[in-house]
Amino acid sequence: MTDSDKKAKNGHLQNSSNPRGTFWSQLAHGFSPAIVEGDSCQVGYESSSGVSIHIENLNKSFGDNHVLKNINLDIEPGETFSIIGPSGTGKSLLLKHIVKLENADSGRILINDHDVSETEAINAKRSFRYSMVFQSSALFNSLTVGENVGLWLREKRICGEIRIRRIIQEKLQLVGLAGKQELRTSELSGGMKKRVAIARSLAMSPDLILYDEPTAELDPVTSDELARVIISLREKVNLTTIIVSHDLNFALYLSDRVAMMHDGEVVAIGTPDEIKKSQNPIVRNFIYTTTKGIQGEGG
Amino acid sequence: MFMRFFATMGSKLLNVAQGLGEMLALLCQTIYYFKEAPRNLTSILRQMNIIGVDTLPIAMLVSLFVGMVLSVQTGTELALYGTQEAIGAIVGVSMVKELGPVMTGLLVAGRIGSAMAAEIGAMQVYEEIDALKTLEISPVRYLAMPRLIACLLTVPALVAFAIVVGIFGGGVIAEVNPKINVPFSVYYDNMIRALSYKEIFKGLLKAMVFGGIIGHVGCYIGFKTSGGARGIGESTTRSVVLSFLLIMVANYFLTRFMI
Numbered sequence: 442m443t444d445s446d447k448k449a450k451n452g453h454l455q456n457s458s459n460p461r462g463t464f465w466s467q468l469a470h471g472f473s474p475a476i477v478e479g480d481s482c483q484v485g486y487e488s489s490s491g492v493s494i495h496i497e498n499l500n501k502s503f504g505d506n507h508v509l510k511n512i513n514l515d516i517e518p519g520e521t522f523s524i525i526g527p528s529g530t531g532k533s534l535l536l537k538h539i540v541k542l543e544n545a546d547s548g549r550i551l552i553n554d555h556d557v558s559e560t561e562a563i564n565a566k567r568s569f570r571y572s573m574v575f576q577s578s579a580l581f582n583s584l585t586v587g588e589n590v591g592l593w594l595r596e597k598r599i600c601g602e603i604r605i606r607r608i609i610q611e612k613l614q615l616v617g618l619a620g621k622q623e624l625r626t627s628e629l630s631g632g633m634k635k636r637v638a639i640a641r642s643l644a645m646s647p648d649l650i651l652y653d654e655p656t657a658e659l660d661p662v663t664s665d666e667l668a669r670v671i672i673s674l675r676e677k678v679n680l681t682t683i684i685v686s687h688d689l690n691f692a693l694y695l696s697d698r699v700a701m702m703h704d705g706e707v708v709a710i711g712t713p714d715e716i717k718k719s720q721n722p723i724v725r726n727f728i729y730t731t732t733k734g735i736q737g738e739g740g
Numbered sequence: 741m742f743m744r745f746f747a748t749m750g751s752k753l754l755n756v757a758q759g760l761g762e763m764l765a766l767l768c769q770t771i772y773y774f775k776e777a778p779r780n781l782t783s784i785l786r787q788m789n790i791i792g793v794d795t796l797p798i799a800m801l802v803s804l805f806v807g808m809v810l811s812v813q814t815g816t817e818l819a820l821y822g823t824q825e826a827i828g829a830i831v832g833v834s835m836v837k838e839l840g841p842v843m844t845g846l847l848v849a850g851r852i853g854s855a856m857a858a859e860i861g862a863m864q865v866y867e868e869i870d871a872l873k874t875l876e877i878s879p880v881r882y883l884a885m886p887r888l889i890a891c892l893l894t895v896p897a898l899v900a901f902a903i904v905v906g907i908f909g910g911g912v913i914a915e916v917n918p919k920i921n922v923p924f925s926v927y928y929d930n931m932i933r934a935l936s937y938k939e940i941f942k943g944l945l946k947a948m949v950f951g952g953i954i955g956h957v958g959c960y961i962g963f964k965t966s967g968g969a970r971g972i973g974e975s976t977t978r979s980v981v982l983s984f985l986l987i988m989v990a991n992y993f994l995t996r997f998m999i
């Protein structure tokens with residue numbers, strides 16, 4: 442890279458760290474009437490409080506394939522809860538039930554004692570927000586990084602435009618991507634995409650955040666960074682976190698409690714220590730593998 | 741043997757009925773969200789730019805040659821009977837009533853409808869639609885509504901341009917082709933006498949319906965996409981085929997009831 446290139450790049454970054462964004466992004470979002478509504482946010486946006494989740498006798502089949510078998514789980518408010526298990530045991534499907542992307546055949550899911558399957562009208566009155574970080578990140582290709590992060594705020598008109606820009610900046614800083622608002626999502630690496638997806642989820646100021654395989658495409662160093670982000674979030678914000686992962690060490694390191702799923706059933710629940718000491722052969726089989734298991738202790 | 745035949749036919753019929761029902765349901769939802777259009781003005785304008793401005797050059801080129809070939813074909817036949825002055829009326833009326841709306845409709849279906857199906861299909865496959873749902877943003881409002889409105893408004897505008905260019909092309913050929921040899925002024929007067937505002941309005945109304953078909957089919961097929969890159973490819977093809985079919989069917993019925 443030549444000196445002039447470097448200068449150009451630095452200049453670009455400096456420009457993009459301007460909270461008002463570039464001329465074009467100002468012009469585009471100037472159409473949004475939110476710009477005249479000033480600096481305040483809707484009541485309740487700032488505060489988030491962990492929610493409790495109660496899953497009762499949940500069943501789901503696709504044709505003859507019985508994927509989720511009588512799942513029962515209780516997750517406490519403010520807890521970091523991991524669901525581990527081999528691929529294809531219905532972990533991600535369980536997450537999709539919690540965020541209402543799938544409907545159960547039988548059983549129910551209560552979040553803060555609200556049934557998630559009830560009609561929209563009742564859900565509109567519920568007092569919690571949830572967001573999900575998808576395995577593929579699922580960023581919107583047509584939007585820039587900043588627009589991705591601010592999408593919910595703009596579409597729901599939570600805040601005035603100037604405030605939204607400041608929130609975008611804050612959330613990107615939180616995941617270590619300060620000043621990258623104006624980049625296209627296609628210019629990002631896998632790890633950066635994941636972090637933008639987390640920033641997008643955080644912009645909702647959620648009470649419940651769900652991570653679907655957060656480390657699936659990441660190298661060990663980036664996984665560590667991600668773990669630090671999740672831990673620092675837990676310290677700063679009071680929210681309930683659910684992590685679905687087959688990355689054993691990641692889950693055991695972060696979580697307050699861990700559930701192990703196998704073949705559509707929850708076979709063990711406990712603190713990371715309890716899971717490590719479990720005598721259940723299925724659990725032992727999963728955690729004491731050669732290449733990705735936990736070190737020592739009979740591996 | 742017969743039982744299996746009827747079972748296959750029955751299940752195919754059920755599939756078609758289910759598809760029609762889903763399309764109708766999506767259409768109703770999309771129209772319901774029209775009330776939110778002012779909020780999504782930016783994305784409507786962006787879509788109108790893609791559908792209108794980007795398609796305009798190719799649409800005009802196509803209709804120029806359609807007008808020219810029409811003029812050559814009918815003009816040389818008419819010249820055999822010495823009635824070639826009528827060529828202005830023939831080119832004008834056929835461009836306004838049929839060729840302008842239908843040719844442009846097919847062009848936009850191939851160019852824009854397929855792109856819409858592919859774009860929304862890719863969003864479906866790569867979980868972006870799910871992400872929208874978890875952000876509590878309705879995919880129908882955010883994706884389908886701006887596209888349908890943009891199609892409804894932009895396709896008639898494209899057709900208007902196409903008609904003008906097509907008639908102009910026909911006129912030029914009528915003047916320069918030695919076998920036809922009709923001066924442009926005669927061609928023009930003849931064409932003006934044959935056309936009424938009502939005819940033009942009907943032509944543009946057709947164009948609007950075709951635009952609606954293209955936008956709606958593109959979005960519906962996109963939302964129904966599943967199965968990775970291959971699924972996206974299939975959706976692209978399916979949207980073009982379904983749009984072509986529906987445009988032709990709608991064209992017959994619109995013509996039949998607007999006569």
